[in-house]
Amino acid sequence: MMRWYGGGMGPVGWIVMGLFWIALIAVIIWLVLRLLPSSGHAGPTPTSSPQVPGPESPIDILDRRFASGEIDLETDQAHRAALIAARGSR
Structure with a gap:
């Protein structure tokens, strides 16, 4: 019967791998939310005056x-x- 070298990944290895993937997914979600405009993002609102370069007539x-x-x-x-x-x- 063949055995894998070292008996495979232990419980600590599985925990570390799980935490790595959770952190990676969290960073990806954070980047997507940070880079895409959304309604909660600070910016001009419909009631604010528009930013016009130069003086208005x-x-x-x-x-x-x-x-x-x-x-x-x-x-x-x-x-x-x-x-x-x-x-x-x-």
């Missing part, structure tokens, strides 16, 4: 405020007319 600010519901249609139209009138008088 008054019309852009007015459009953003209207789109976010900060001002109503009548206020938007009144402010837009005032801005257009102010630009025309320059």
